[in-house]
Amino acid sequence: MRTDREPVTVIGLGNLGRVVAEAFLRDGHPTTVWNRSAARAEALAARGAAVAGTAAEAIAAGELVLVTVLDPPAAREVLSGAADAVRGRALVNLTSGTPDDAREVAAWAREQGAAYLHGAVYAVPETIGTEQSSLNYSGSEEVHQRWRHRLDLLGRGTFLGPEPGLASGYDVAVLAGMYGAIGGFLHAAAMARAAGIGATELTPKLVSWLTDLFPALSTFAREIDDRDYSGEESSLAMNQSGLATIIRASRAQGVPVTTLLPLKELVDRQVAAGHGAASLARAVESLEGGG
Structure with missing residues (x-):
């Protein structure tokens, strides 16, 4: 494991979350993962990922936190249950939803002292991290600038603007x-x-x-x-x-x-x-x- 890479957290280990975590592990990032069903983390643990017992523990372990859960209600439930851990974190939500969903989570993140970037993925999971993968982002320009080169591990990224719902739009x-x-x-x-x-x-x-x-x-x-x-x-x-x-x-x-x-x-x-x-x-x- 390289020591010059920032710690990253991936919340949700479905088809998308699993390959997102794998991309950061390949690049040498200390990667902490959490999933409601812990069995889904076993293969990643074998590749060097740290498996957190709770979402809050996982969020606390990473400077960059990527949320890749099933749907917006699941994202809100997981994050609200870990509200004390998100302050100061860069939250990048890759969960598909409507523009209003993104705006709601962005407003909640601001209230908790976290910076929020919403992402929309244009790829099947197998192509994440290849030339066939691209992502649109909107929300915190600071988060995008700070983490752009790391997010590019997932695919070609385009920042659309500061309005959080724009990527979902x-x-x-x-x-x-x-x-x-x-x-x-x-x-x-x-x-x-x-x-x-x-x-x-x-x-x-x-x-x-x-x-x-x-x-x-x-x-x-x-x-x-x-x-x-x-x-x-x-x-x-x-x-x-x-x-x-x-x-x-x-x-x-x-x-x-x-x-x-x-x-x-x-x-x-x-x-x-x-x-x-x-x-x-x-x-x-x-x-x-x-x-």
Whole structure:
């Protein structure tokens, strides 16, 4: 164990917490770990981690404390039970949640005299610490600056700003887009199977089409930010017709249209309000209540 490395604590040893602890151990950091189920710490103990008996003991042992528990309620419960130990610590919370969750824990940390940084991880656990891993952070700029090079052990880090909920704001928006894309893929696979086409046959063509489509998202983004939907390349009326055709085809093949109807309803609302010639991007106004 190197003696020039700062002590680090990892709270929570699920799939993410385990690999986070391993990354710091590999770099020679004295690493203390705690998990509600102590058995999960055994493999890390064999690699040199110190296993604390309580969360408070673990937090007291580390200058940098990373929280990687299941969900925000678990994070609040663990930290509130160790309130006396967090003063003066740098808390980096990698637990997924909403922007309000991050703001709530940040406010609590300030009251306890701790500095708070929220992180959102963009990686599967197996890629933590590799070039395929990246993290967004928001909250205490001091914590990010002080610990940036150590946090980079987990992946490429980007500091978004001092508002604690900002990293989560990006995170839930990105994940909403991801799940929407997965829903579209599953619907496409079901339609292909109904037509006697294998998903593995369909996917290369779908990926090629989507790759060509992705630049349009940047155009849509500018239109949404400017609230200027005068672009004519992909009108609401044209997409309303296209969606109606796909829905008819799905129903004819016996494939439920539950993934398509929500988008069709957003488009229908805009066309009914007289915006059929506007860009498809204007459908976002239906989500925002813009009419």
